[in-house]
Amino acid sequence: MNAPMHPQTDLPEALPRGERILWRGRPDPVALAFAAFRIGWVAAYFGLLFAWRFASSLADGAGAVDALVYALWILPLAAAGLLIIGVLAWLAARTTIYTVTDRRVVMRIGIALPLTLNLPYAEVEGASVKERGRGTGDIAFALQRSARIGYAVLWPHARAGHFARPQPTLRAIPDIATVAERVAGALAAAPALAPHSAPVAVPMADRRHRDMPAAYGAAAE
Numbered sequence: 001m002n003a004p005m006h007p008q009t010d011l012p013e014a015l016p017r018g019e020r021i022l023w024r025g026r027p028d029p030v031a032l033a034f035a036a037f038r039i040g041w042v043a044a045y046f047g048l049l050f051a052w053r054f055a056s057s058l059a060d061g062a063g064a065v066d067a068l069v070y071a072l073w074i075l076p077l078a079a080a081g082l083l084i085i086g087v088l089a090w091l092a093a094r095t096t097i098y099t100v101t102d103r104r105v106v107m108r109i110g111i112a113l114p115l116t117l118n119l120p121y122a123e124v125e126g127a128s129v130k131e132r133g134r135g136t137g138d139i140a141f142a143l144q145r146s147a148r149i150g151y152a153v154l155w156p157h158a159r160a161g162h163f164a165r166p167q168p169t170l171r172a173i174p175d176i177a178t179v180a181e182r183v184a185g186a187l188a189a190a191p192a193l194a195p196h197s198a199p200v201a202v203p204m205a206d207r208r209h210r211d212m213p214a215a216y217g218a219a220a221e
Contacts (some may be wrong), residue, residue, distance in 0.1 A: 027170075
C-alpha cells in the first residue's frame with residue numbers, strides 16, 4: 001500500500017493517461033486540532049477542572065487568593081496537554097496529502113508510518129460534507145461493503161462515530177465549498193456510482209454531515 005511518491009503528483013505513480021487532478025491539498029492544522037483532536041473539548045475540561053479546584057478550595061474555607069493559587073496549579077498541566085495535542089494536529093496535517101482526481105481520491109496519511117489509500121469512485125456509495133469555521137470542512141466517503149478499511153488505520157482521517165463501516169474523510173480542508181463542488185462533480189460523472197446513492201440537497205445552515213448533491217451549489221438554494 002505504501003510506495004515512493006511520484007515527484008510531480010505526490011502520488012505513488014504517474015497518473016494514467018486521461019486522468020486529471022481536480023484538487024490537491026492538506027488539512028488546515030488549526031481546524032484539524034478542533035475537528036479531529038477535540039482540542040476545544042480538552043480546553044473546556046481543564047477550564048472546568050480549574051473552576052472546580054477554585055470553588056472547592058473556597059468551600060473548604062480558603063481565602064480567594066489562596067484558592068486561586070491552588071487552582072492555578074492546573075495550568076501547567078493544561079498547557080502541556082494542549083501543546084501536545086496542537087503538535088500532533090500540526091504533524092498530522094503536515095504529513096497528509098489529499099488528492100482528488102476525476103476517477104478517485106488518494107489519501108497520503110500517517111505520521112510515523114505513512115501509507116497511501118486509493119479510493120476509486122467505483123467503491124464509493126456516496127459522500128457527505130460538513131462545514132466548519134473559517135471556510136474549512138470535512139468530506140466523508142461511504143464505501144461499499146466489500147471495501148474494508150480499519151478505523152484505527154484511517155484516524156484522524158475518518159468520520160467520527162462510524163466504527164463498523166469506517167468512512168474515509170478529507171478532514172479540515174480549506175475552501176470547503178470549492179473542493180466539495182469538484183468532488184460532487186466527479187462523483188456525478190462516475191458511471192459506477194450506485195443510482196440509489198444519489199444525494200439530496202440540505203440547507204447550508206445545517207452544520208451536520210449532509211449528503212452531497214450532484215451539483216454542490218444546489219445546497220445553497
